[in-house]
Amino acid sequence: MMSAFFISLLHISFFLLFQKTAITAAAAAATQLRPGFYAETCPAAESIVRDVMAKTMKREIRNAASVMRLQFHDCFVNGCDASLLLDDTPDMLGEKLSLSNINSLRSYEVIDGAKAALEQACPGVVSCADIIIMAARDAVVLSGGPNWEVKLGRLDSLTASQEDANRIMPSPRSNASYLIDLFSQFNLSVQDLVALSGSHSIGNGRCFSIVFRLYNQSGTGRPDPAMDPEYREKLDRLCPLGGDGNVTGDLDATPYVFDNQYFKDLVSLRxxxxxxxxxxxxDARTREYVQHFSRDQEVFFAAFVEGMIKMGDLQSGRPGEVRKNCRKVNSPPLHALLK
Incomplete structure (x- = not known):
């Protein structure tokens, strides 16, 4: 007769074998991104997400820019796998409190709302990673920007890394040369960099992110010379030295409309x-695209869509799952099972 200890080990072994098989299959599936992935398993998925985005933008229009930013902050850190959405645990420091995300990223609850609606319609089918991709696209469309067909079929990560987020994500102080090098690591071109920076066509930024430009650019004790004087005076009033760093200002002159005004503002040193x-x-390499996009909105839109699709293709190849709750993994960690 088998001992209880042996039976427990047997159960764990079977569990681990099953989990390994499931993870192997999941990892293989992770590479098969395609449009219409949920056409049979959850045909209303995209319309459900867009409906959630439309309602949440009516409540607070800033949610559009905030949700769109989630794709960039998720995909650059070990691929588009919703690792960004995981809350910290006693055994894991997640990405929400990383240097680039703390007091900056917001609207996680919008993804929670879309997930809840999808779980009601199609339990256990649509990944949080895909929700981010769909919601980011919808935020652009509902703000007056271009529409495009998103590729779906991603899995949600089993872990997150604050260390990786700190190491990878750029700061608002970054310059064009640094960003070109960073984007190239992800096989994203200079055109992709400039077009995707156009996501700042909507939304706001914090005074904390620009106070050095106003009062101590590059340690000179003076403001950034590449700034229109009238615009600098406006920002001086918004962000006085020693003021509240969490006060926000518009990223371009039309902060709730997705258009090419952002590039026109850059040309005007605003x-x-x-x-x-x-x-x-x-940088002359990026200046060329800024000027081109400032003159032709449709060219910008086409380049932006291309960049978003390429960024959405970033995957780590790591095992994953479809989370029931975007803030935590489904399965208990191994050490809990052994205990």
Missing amino acids: GFLNSDQTLFSL
Whole structure:
């Protein structure tokens, strides 16, 4: 007769074998991104997400820009796998409190709302990673920007890494040269960089992110010379030295409409963030695209769509699952099972 200890080990072994098989199959499926992935398993998935986005934008229009940013902050850190959405646990420091995300990213509850609606319609089918991709697209469309067909079929990560987020994500102080090198690591071109920076066509930025530009650019004790004087005076009033760093300002002159005004502002030296303005003021490689997009909105839209699709293709190849709750993994960790 088998002992209880042996039976427990047997159960764990079977569980691990099953989990390994499921993970192997899941990892293989993770590479098969395609439009219409949920056509049979959850045909209303995309319309459900868009409906949630439309309602949440009516409540607070800033949610559009905030949700769109989630795709970039998720995909650059170990691929588009919703690792960004995981809350911290006693055994894991997630990405929400990383240097680039803390007091900056918001609207996680919008993804929660879309997930809840999808779980009601199609339990256990649509991944949180795909919800981010769909919601980001819808945020653009509902703000007046271009529409496009998203590729779906991603899995949700089993872990997250604050260390990786700190190491990878750029700061608002970054310049064009640094960003070109960073994007190239993800096989994203200079055109992709400039077009995707156009996501700042909507939304707001914090005074904390620009106070150095206003009062101590590059340690000079003076403001950034690549700034229109009238615009600088406006920002001085908004963000006085020693003021509240969490006060927000518009990223371009039409902060709730997705258009090419952002690029027109850069040409006029009215870019809010240092990382934005240097695309025009510092590097000839990016300046060419800024000027082109400022003159032709349709060209910008086409390049933006291309960049979003390429960014959405980023995957780590790691095992994953479809989370029931975007903030936590489904399965208990191994050490809990052994205990």
